[in-house]
Amino acid sequence: MISTTPALARDIDGKAISAQVLDEVREEVLALANQQIYPALAVLLVGDDPASHVYVRNKLLRAKDVGIRSLEYRLPETASQAQVLELIAQLNADPAVNGILVQLPLPASIDEQAVIHAIDPIKDVDGFHRENVGGLVQGIEVLTPCTPSGCMRLLLEICGDLSGLHAVVIGRSNIVGKPMATLLLQANCSVSVVHSRSVDAPALCRLADIVVAAVGRPALIDASWLKPGAVVIDVGINRITSEFGDRLVGDVDYASARTVARAITPVPGGVGPMTIAYLLKNTLIASQLQRTARLDGALSVSAPVLG
Ligand code: NAD
Secondary structure, eight states: OOOOOOOOOEEOOHHHHHHHHHHHHHHHHHHHHTTTOOOEEEEEEESOOHHHHHHHHHHHHHHHHHTOEEEEEEEOTTOOHHHHHHHHHHHHHOTTOOEEEEOSSOOTTSOHHHHHTTSOGGGBTTOOSHHHHHHHHHTOSOOOOHHHHHHHHHHHHHHSOOTTOEEEEEOOOTTTHHHHHHHHHHTTOEEEEEOTTOSSHHHHHTTOSEEEEOSOOTTOBOGGGOOTTOEEEEOOOEEEEETTEEEEEOSBOHHHHTTTOSEEOOSSSSHHHHHHHHHHHHHHHHHHHHHHHHHTTSOOOOOSSOO
C-alpha cells in the first residue's frame, strides 16, 4: 500500500552544531593558554530588563564553559550615557580585554548608536560598529554579527555549497536581516530581502531555496510561503502566553512548514545556541586581530597577559 503521509522536514539541530563550534573554540583557547594568552570578554548590562539578565547569564556561563575569561559589568537603569561611555572607554583602553559586548536594548535614556560606535571596532564582538559593517559589505575580514554567522554555519552544514541558490531573508534589521543578506551574497546566493513594505511577501518567499525569517511575528510564515524542499532558518524568538503558561515560538509555523520544507530549525534549539557560540568565536577572532595589530605596531599595549 502506498503511504500518503508527506515526508516531514528534518530538524536542523542548533544545539548539536553549536556544541561543535564550542568544541572548536575550547580547543583554540587551550592552544592559546599554552602560549600564555588568555582571551577575555567584557559584558556590560545596563538596567533591569529580565530577558537581558537571562541572555547575559547564558553568555557568561558558556564563556566559562570554553575557558574564556569573562568580566561582568552592571550599571543601574538610572546610569547616564556619560557613565556608560566612560566604562567603554576604560574597556577599550584595557589590553587585557579582547571583546566588549553591550547587552541590548539599553534603557530609553541612552543613545544606543552612540554606545555601539564608542566601542573600539577591533573589540566589537557583536559586529555592530559601522567600521565592521562596512568591512562586511566589502568582504574584508572583520567581526561579523553573531546571529547571521551562526545561521550561515547551519546552512553550510545542511546544504554544503550555497552557490547559485536563491535565498530570501525576511526582515531587514541591522543586527540580523541586512548582515544575513550580505553573508548569503558572499556565499554566492542570489538574495532577496523581504520586509514590512514588500508586496506579496509569500509569493517572493515561494521562489526561495533558502528562507531565513527574522521578523519577530509569531508563526507568520507557514507552508503556503514555502517552495517544496526549501531549507528554513527561523531566527524569531517570540514569547507566547496562554492558559498553559509561557512558551517560545519562532516566526515560522513549525508544524505547518515542516510538511513542505526539506530542513528547518526548531525554536528553541535552532538559531539561539548558535548566536552564543559565535559570540565566543568572535572573542577569539578579536583577540587574534589585536595580536596581529600589535605586531603591525598599530596598537601600543604592554600588559604581560594579553589575549
Ligand atoms: P527588528 O524588529 O529589528 O526587525 C524586524 C524586521 O521584520 C523589519 O526589518 C521589518 O521590515 C520586518 N517585518 C515586519 N513585519 C513584516 C511582515 N509582515 N513581513 C515581512 N517582514 C516584516 O527585529 P530583529 O532584531 O531583526 O529580530 C527579529 C526576530 O529575531 C525577533 O523575534 C528577535 O527576537 C529574533 N532574534 C533572535 C536572535 C537569536 O539569537 N535567535 C538574535 C536576534 C534576534
